[in-house]
Amino acid sequence: MHSPYALCKGSxxxxxxxxxxxxxxxxxxxxxxxxxxxxxxxxxDTGKTKHIGVANFNARKLRCLLERARIKPAVNEIELxxxxxxxxxxxxxxxxxxxxxxxxxxxxPIVYPVFPTDDDRPLENPEIEKLANRNRRTSAQLILAWLTxxxxxxxxxxxxxxxxxENSQLKRVxxxxxxxxxxxxxxxxxxxxxxxxEYFESQVFGxxxxxxxxxxxxxxxxxxxxxxxx
Numbered sequence: 001m002h003s004p005y006a007l008c009k010g011s012x013x014x015x016x017x018x019x020x021x022x023x024x025x026x027x028x029x030x031x032x033x034x035x036x037x038x039x040x041x042x043x044x045d046t047g048k049t050k051h052i053g054v055a056n057f058n059a060r061k062l063r064c065l066l067e068r069a070r071i072k073p074a075v076n077e078i079e080l081x082x083x084x085x086x087x088x089x090x091x092x093x094x095x096x097x098x099x100x101x102x103x104x105x106x107x108x109p110i111v112y113p114v115f116p117t118d119d120d121r122p123l124e125n126p127e128i129e130k131l132a133n134r135n136r137r138t139s140a141q142l143i144l145a146w147l148t149x150x151x152x153x154x155x156x157x158x159x160x161x162x163x164x165x166e167n168s169q170l171k172r173v174x175x176x177x178x179x180x181x182x183x184x185x186x187x188x189x190x191x192x193x194x195x196x197x198e199y200f201e202s203q204v205f206g207x208x209x210x211x212x213x214x215x216x217x218x219x220x221x222x223x224x225x226x227x228x229x230x
Contacts, residue, residue: 001057002056034064038070040052041071051074051075052073053073053074054075054077056079057076058089062076062096063092066096076099077155080103082181082185090150101155102153107143108123123140123143137171141166145170146181149178
């Protein structure tokens, strides 16, 4: 399941856009992501697939899914990089036996030429560059190794052969460098890649602001009765 959210259907099968050209979320269908998961579980039952997983599930939504899932997700693919280490979610996945895959592991937009930005990115961060030079690595190699050392699978993107080669030549990261990388978000403040807020018409990942995530958490705590779709 690529996202716990559904988009509003527009004309000719394309997603509907808001007046300011942002993707619109279908709140009703988005709340029913558990129904989608049950349909995916039936695919495993019928032998059409061996494993099913999720992407972009935060800790609250993942907890809700695990409470009700018959088959737990094999993986959770999330945005993960030095500016967004997602420590709580990563630890939760480890405890639940859910493998984590990092998209945007270098902290840049999905397609830089399409979503250019002047914002500071991990690849241009001077502290990461110093650490990389000190350990005879490129900044990209250091970032990717920092993730793989945590047991995370990385899926960086590049169109340059030299970068493909460099990204495959990863070495262990010294503990001091690991600690320094992990502390970056505490000093700069955790943040997602720049395009997210510009592309969707409402808050997408539920980082403490999503009312539907809050309702589900209240249900799990017994402070609110679950609706029929649960």
